[in-house]
Amino acid sequence: MRVAALLMAAGRGERLGGTEAKQFLPLLGRPVLRHAAEALLRDGLVDAIQPVCAEGERARVDSILAGLPVLPAVAGGATRQASVRAGLEALAPREPALVLVHDAARPVVPAGTVAAVVAALERAEGAIPAQPVADTLKLGEEGRIRRTVPREGLHRAQTPQGFRFPLLLALHRTAAEGATDDAALLEAAGHAVRLVPGSESNVKITYPGDLERVEAGLLPRFIPR
Ligand code: CTP
Ligand code: MG
Secondary structure: OOEEEEEEEOOOOOOOOOOOOHHHOEEOOEEHHHHHHHHHHOOOOOOEEEEEEOHHHHHHHHHHOOOOOEOOOEEOOOOHHHHHHHHHHHHHHHOOOEEEEEEOOOOOOOOOHHHHHHHHOOOOOEEEEEEEOOOOEEEEEOOEEEEEEOOOOOEEEOOOEEEEHHHHHHHHHHOOOOOOOOHHHHHHOOOOEEEEEOOOOOOOOOOOOHHHHHHHHHHHHHOOO
8 A cells, every 4th residue: 555544533622622523513414534534545545544432433434434445443542653553564465655634624735735735745745834923923821922933934834744654663663652643753763754744724713613614615616606
């Protein structure tokens, strides 16, 4: 197998609240998770998706993703990092050359993003889509500004992030807890990670209102005129 993709869906969506985790909420009538899987496949480069979800949701995830090139879902862990590790271990026997790691909470990945990440892996061990920070950054403390932080060179990291599979697996097997994304493991070990252009539309559903905003942004494309 050349390119595998982990679809990370083992979170509980505590910042969004509600009874249902955000990856299962409907967006234009289909679960967010289904949109995220289809988005990964759009560029035609991903051979198989490995979903990672809560133990009790495995059958449900398999049914939501039915008909796509998807392996049976495996159980994640208490942190995103532990969940990625579980997904990588499940993929290990298949020996993919490259692995993408994508948040199931990001239903909109523009065409070309996966292709750009995969292409960048020819020259680097990792590659991530990222957006330059546009707003002026303020370091705040107790409701007051302490200082302005120079934003030059600062980026917001998105997913899907891509890596050479054997390297990411080895780093996860030895890493301490606490990384908030996978690129951070490569950075800490001194490996090159390329930045490719991200997109404003590649939103991670996180807070109340995010899903409604994403849906409103997608709606015009789906209404026949
Ligand atoms: N994730 C995971 N395993 C975890 C935690 C998170 O697979 N133990 C996944 C989530 O399902 C999500 C992605 O990682 O698709 C990004 O994480 P985040 O946006 O933080 O989602 P949640 O952890 O679900 O949300 P919150 O932090 O608000 O609880
Ligand atoms: Mg989280």
